[in-house]
Amino acid sequence: MARRCELTGKGVMTGNNVSHAHRKTRRRFMPNLCNVTLLSDGLGSGVRLRVSAHALRSVEHVGGLDAFLMKAHDAQLSDRALKVKRALQKKAQAAA
Numbered sequence: 001m002a003r004r005c006e007l008t009g010k011g012v013m014t015g016n017n018v019s020h021a022h023r024k025t026r027r028r029f030m031p032n033l034c035n036v037t038l039l040s041d042g043l044g045s046g047v048r049l050r051v052s053a054h055a056l057r058s059v060e061h062v063g064g065l066d067a068f069l070m071k072a073h074d075a076q077l078s079d080r081a082l083k084v085k086r087a088l089q090k091k092a093q094a095a096a
Helices: 053-062 065-071 079-095
Strands: 013-018 024-029 033-040 045-052
Touching: 033 053, 033 065, 045 053, 045 079, 053 065, 065 079
Parallel strands: none
Antiparallel strands: 013 024, 033 045
């Protein structure tokens, strides 16, 4: 399983450990990923996703999973998140 957020696309970054003697060795900065179930009001069910803690705060700030997915670009979403977004769009078109 890739270490990548399914909503924002945030992934592993690389950098240096720098000692007191200023020696540099390579290291990896891992994203803070959480397995969560987010409720979708439009679909009326929960969606299990692996998202970063930053994405959880963003989802709450925007007003829920449905609003976040409608604003998000398709390129940064995972396959599962894209499937949920398309289902929401179909439901919205059927209601209109």
